[in-house]
Amino acid sequence: MKPGLLDNRDFLAGLLFAAFGAGGFWVALAYPFGDLQQMGPGFFPRALGLILVGFGLVTMVRGLRSGVPVEGAWGWFPLAMLTAAIVAFGWLMEHVGLIPSLVVLVVASAYAGKEFRWLEVAILAGVMCAMAAGIFIWGLGLPYPLFAFEFGR
Amino acid sequence: MDVLSNLALGFGVALTLKNLAYCFLGVFLGTLIGVLPGIGPLVTIAMLLPITFGLDPVSSLIMLAGIFYGAQYGGSTTAILVNMPGEVSSAVTAIDGYQMARQGRAGPALATAAMASFVGGILSTLLVAFFGPLVGRWALEFGAAEYFSLMLMGLVFSAVLSHGDLVKALAMVAIGLLLGIVGTDVTSGLPRFSFGIPELLDGVGFTVVAVGLFAVSEIVLNLARNEKVEVFAKDVKNLMPTWADMKAAAMPTLRGTALGSFFGALPGITASVAAFSAYMLEKKLAKDPSRFGHGAIEGVAAPEAANNAAAQTHFIPTLTLGIPASAVMALMLGALTMQGIQPGPQVMTSKPELFWGLVASMFVGNTLLLILNLPLVGLWARLTQVPYRWLFPAILVFACVGNFSLNNSAMDVYLCAGIGVLGYVFAKLDCQPAPLILGYVLGPMLEENLRRALLMSEGSFAVFVTRPISLAFLVVTALILLAMVLPGLRRRRESAVEASAG
Structure with missing residues (x-):
């Protein structure tokens, strides 16, 4: 019996990662990107945001597959x-x-x-x-x- | 001899009455708070950090280091007496130490832990004194590309060696890096992720992150959990181990020291890994491995020595390269940065009194620890019985006043509350906080070095693989990641992590 989405540990973790990544990417869109030689202040956060969204999606998929529930009750x-x-x-x-x-x-x-x-x-x-x-x-x-x-x- | 004259300089700094007092105060406070059940070195340091900000850099570092190994030793005491280790590395000590206590041998277990820590600490400090300068000199040749690759390696190491899922640990590193970006960009002067809040222009304060992530979320975890523990504090008598005990503990102590010193010097490998490997090694070497887990004295001596040895050699990458080897070291680096010192290989040449004063103070501190612990064991044992319902409000008081005092503003306190909530949610979702804090501390340096490397290479990523040292770091990183993906090794790691957590 797999837990519901709201009780799926890794699905929730992945969702949180993806949300942070997407949020970071979106906010960083306002900062100049520059180019590879002259990295602007928007370069690093945007790259990180995308990487984080990637990690988040992978974690979500793995959570759906493994279905490990959150351990213990929430305090x-x-x-x-x-x-x-x-x-x-x-x-x-x-x-x-x-x-x-x-x-x-x-x-x-x-x-x-x-x-x-x-x-x-x-x-x-x-x-x-x-x-x-x-x-x-x-x-x-x-x-x-x-x-x-x-x-x- | 170069090292000797430098050590002389160091002792000149460490043995001044003022620094001796701070070293003692640090060791004492560290043990006092570290011994309280459920409070690990990270929380202890995070809580006491603001107290050290008023001191000069050398004194504050000496005091922090004292707090660190005091707290670590205090944690072992709690692990042995209450089986409630404050952090993972003492968890290994708890396996056999708690069993010894249950058999009425709490005294010898505590004394063995103290002596093994002392030997491990002193021998590994010698290594720091000899190898620190070598690494520092080597690191002077590093350019931006080497630094970037080295930091990447350290971050990947920290993720690989943290508990649980690798992808989640890497994601935590990335979140830490994002958190580190908050504040004014050094190159362009543009405020990033500050959302118009003036307190965020300097970035999220690092005690704010540390306290929120480690203290607040930990308290909620403890309050939401229900468990009763049996305390063996009354049984502490016959402190001295027998001659047979000493003989049995001698070699494991030395082997533990060797393993711990080696692991501690590698960035990203925590003391818990060192302690656990030392424990496994002893179990392999023992004539009768079945004694382990049932109060084997080797199982206390080896991990304690490894633990403390790693704690000292952690300072090699931290001080010479500016790359923290663990979350605790990340706190130390953060403290140095707040003192206006940019950590890196230049610290050793530009501020020899800082590096050598600290090294000398490690000798002093470890000796103080031994002197303090053997007679005070009874007091520490009684402290492990302080009920948690008195402790956690006190932790919060220190954490909150400390955070408020950073900028004399409530904003840092609010942020700390927010990060506490986040830390709790992460903990419930089985995401480890240690990789996050490493990412947070290294974030600005990682970006800066990436930017500089690419500026000099005119935008070509080839610079990271054409420079041999940088290439070597990247190859090691790739190998580690590859090893994690291969299923056989992965299974072994999972069982190792499970065993070390139990």
Whole structure:
């Protein structure tokens, strides 16, 4: 029993490669190609894009033939949670300072785990804030405020 | 003697109080973080990189190298005690080391690993000191065509030797090369793939790629997986191996060192291949091969020596040719580039204190590693029990603050999140990240050398096959690819890879 296309490991990988290749090629069309003697900035990315599309197609065909499914379930929840935590950290750093950003990062990312205990996470957040402030702000002298409120700019 | 006076210069650099301190700090931090379960050298280095950016190039390289072999040794400790190797090369150690631990011989296993690493590290560093300059001098004759062919060879090697499907690994190299293009083109000044984002004009930051690809995606993989492991941390007593153990481990250590040093010097061949071949060799030579897999001490000594020997000789192609031998070395090169040093054969002549300081610091670092590890084994063993639910938020904290500090901008953090998602999807689709990072680091150099070679040959590709050194690299590359396509060899490789992953 072969898996469906959306569960076919190599078909999906090939599709991803081909998409990257095609995308790279398409964007690079805007850059001058030059010629072999005077390679323009568009030469290398276009060649790479085509090669990547080729690898992608080969991988897709092989996936259809072998039909190996994706191993294990997708961890969409931890992936989404961690990504959200990281993005939130980046945005908060520019607006509310280091400490609140770190607290949000630690709590949100810990929530992605299998076990979540409030007390533990609170202690972890505290320790992380102290360590980050110690290493990055006092140790390395990075110019970030611990707390800030900068939404106006 | 030329080498001796150079080494003297190196020790003069490495033994200053400042560099000694950074070497110690690197080894200590590397072991401390590397020993935590599920965190390999790549994640450790990627995480700690931003801390070293403020140092001068020599100190930062010394510290990074210390972090690297500290993390590698820490990984072996975890492999032995928890059977949870942080990376593939320690996976080989885990086969027999974990069995030794289960038999209550965790102490001797850890001590053997430490001593084998030490011997492997010291002997191979001697090789670096003698052969590094030779390779460097030879490489001074390289033109653009030779560099292009050599890099091509390194990239193909990395793809061939990574796990799984060759075509997919080659595709990952190509994606890495594309990722490396992002930023302002050196020749024309045209911004490429920057989509109007100012942070991308300098290219995608390389800690951004490393952290996203190795730390973030790895965490998601670990969180989505369910498994309980048995820890043998309480059993660490009787640290010293018996005399019989030492005798049994001596020759495997030397053989492992020889194999590891050789493999490590070839670009694109990772320490895991060295460790695995050393293990297989011992199994072949053993009178009773059935002991392997059931706690054979040779099975710990040989791969550990090979592992660490390869880790040191990796620096030969990395520093003399500017071609990283592994993903970790790609990180080192990236760090050097961020320090404003263009890696290549000229580094040895223009910055002798960098090359020789690093070589001398390898002696110092390996000694520190041994001194640090034998008494601290109990502490490391306890650290392997730190639950992962405390660890991964901490990894993210370092990764995120580090990435934010690159340009003091949130954009790098967003990019890192995006690359993390991509890295996770790739990992689920069984596409290896190591070839990608090599492609990403080598991409700009590959394009530049291709461009220069073609400019000088007036657009003729013949230049790559009429120059003998370049031709030799291409022939080797072609032979390797051919060997992969031939079915018999391919089957053997698959079984080898499976065995080394198990």
